[in-house]
């Protein structure tokens with residue numbers, strides 16, 4: 001099972017280390033981690049995708065809450081949320097047929113070609129995990145050269161995630 | 165406003181926090197702090213090892229309930245307190261550690277005596293701070309004390325770089341703290357409290373399982389009231405010894421690996437277990453899936469993360485134990501539970517704590533019983549870690565909480581003696597006795613200099629079994645009596661592998677603890693016979709100043725009852741071969 005967890009933290013040095021150390025020390029698994037400043041420069045948002053069952057998720061949120069620098073933890077239980085991830089994917093285009101096919105697939109997935117080199121292209125695609133996986137699978141036969149994913153970003157719909 | 169250096173601000177801030185005593189040891193990167201202490205009112209105690217400084221702060225805190233403070237230098241000074249921080253963290257002890265650090269301009273350059281103290285201590289402190297600007301120092305100290313002493317207490321480290329100690333700024337100690345990301349919750353949810361009370365009212369075989377949280381929140385009276393009103397037997401953890409009066413009929417004694425037969429039986433047969441400020445440590449629960457199988461679990465704890473971490477909890481109540489119990493007592497019915505009490509009493513009689521009382525051998529348990537008798541359970545006892553610790557836990561009948569101080573969670577050998585010194589600083593009018601194993605004592609016995617030089621009157625009773633006894637017991641029981649590297653008397657000349665210890669045939673024990681004590685100008689007594697135990701103890705108590713008794717106890721005595729590691733509490737071994 002994978003669960004997104006959104007963690008609002010004080011934007012101070014060492015906070016990321018605190019959080020990653022907590023996951024390592026307690027044996028929790030991270031599928032992805034994404035950190036950025038929020039609209040308030042004093043607060044950062046970490047979006048962590050946790051692997052594990054309900055009990056593990058519960059411990060993760062409680063242990064995170066225990067850290068002094070953690071302001072709020074949201075595990076999106078019973079609330080609607082939007083999940084997106086951006087991937088840059090470099091794909092082999094050794095012959096014209098494969099290049100045409102990749103251009104076609106890019107259209108189907110509403111992705112973008114953002115760089116073209118003699119023997120490869122870079123595609124930018126965003127979406128949830130399923131969409132990204134499906135695209136990867138589709139272009140796999142042409143040869144994936146390199147990929148880079150940003151990690152999942154999540155925001156809840158409406159007002160349920162605000163810091164008071 | 166007055167301008168002060170960082171070092172002065174630090175010292176002033178500690179005085180503002182009403183710190184009575186600070187333990188530690190200086191070094192290059194902390195010199196401005198030590199300079200600022202010179203001539204100040206701060207009572208600083210120079211230890212011989214920083215580890216001991218941290219345990220002294222810990223012992224002071226455990227015995228008084230006030231935060232303990234230690235100050236060390238950067239690098240090796242800071243790494244030396246790692247064990248002390250981890251010990252305090254595991255047992256939820258409020259402590260402030262201040263470490264010097266290399267100047268901010270050279271942090272990260274592997275400067276002389278630089279260590280990443282924040283990185284090293286992050287997982288073993290409740291929180292830690294690196295102060296990069298002198299303007300933040302006073303506020304940080306205030307926050308450190310606040311964090312250490314509120315919610316579930318714990319150690320907080322403040323790392324202060326050299327240049328910050330020397331920089332100057334205006335000093336005003338903050339009156340209030342406000343940390344938006346740290347707000348411990350003290351009031352329990354009333355709905356949960358009601359649910360818990362209902363479950364208790366319906367129960368026939370309830371057991372209270374009482375841990376450190378009860379001591380931290382001073383909820384001893386409430387536990388007593390609850391147990392008496394509803395006739396609920398009470399078992400305690402190692403750290404909560406004394407939190408429940410051990411002479412009452414509802415007292416079961418300690419639970420777990422070396423707990424009493426009746427406590428373990430009661431928990432395993434209970435239909436409700438009410439855990440209060442306890443964290444289901446594996447030394448208490450035994451095999452987790454078998455723990456209190458028939459029981460609904462109610463868990464009262466201030467730490468939400470302690471709930472359902474190990475054992476699934478049916479009714480969690482998060483908050484302060486005292487506050488919650490006060491409400492719970494009102495909601496709980498008066499009930500006799502005659503059958504249950506009768507059953508429990510029968511278990512007590514079936515297997516009381518016992519050892520061979522009828523021979524003339526010097527059994528370690530006898531020594532503890534005598535200490536308990538002579539002090540009426542009113543002295544502060546600290547222990548090291550090992551068999552002597554468990555015998556002390558079993559046979560010392562502490563009258564109140566905060567009288568039995570022991571490293572529970574981390575199990576730190578070397579804790580007991582410095583902790584006793586720290587406790588004495590906080591309780592100058594109480595008798596303080598360090599019950600030591602001969603192995604553990606050697607880890608921090610250098611601190612006798614501190615006791616002697618400061619006229620801190622701490623008595624040491626060494627239960628000398630010439631072994632790392634606890635290790636030996638496990639080797640005897642679970643490793644085919646192969647005594648691999650657990651004998652403290654073993655010399656080069658000994659047979660390579662020996663499992664037939666015998667005081668008369670074995671090499672002379674070193675050190676000679678009596679001569680060693682004498683070298684500090686302290687009374688040292690050796691006791692090798694049972695009949696001399698009581699007179700020696702009496703002499704020790706009559707002596708002003710420190711004193712050491714080297715008790716040559718039975719070397720192959722074992723602790724019972726015992727639940728082997730990983731076994732269920734049902735599988736207690738009550739005695740050897742039986």
Ligand SMILES: Cc1ncc(C[n+]2csc(CCOP(=O)(O)OP(=O)(O)O)c2C)c(N)n1
Nearest residue numbers: 550551552575577601602603604632633634
């Ligand atoms: C610092 C540390 N190292 C190792 C251990 C493992 N250990 C637990 S009990 C024990 C033996 C302690 O021997 P002693 O102090 O003589 O006590 P005894 O068991 O003989 O009463 C050891 C080595 C420990 N708890 N702490």
Ligand SMILES: [Mg+2]
Nearest residue numbers: 601602631633
């Ligand atoms: Mg020993």
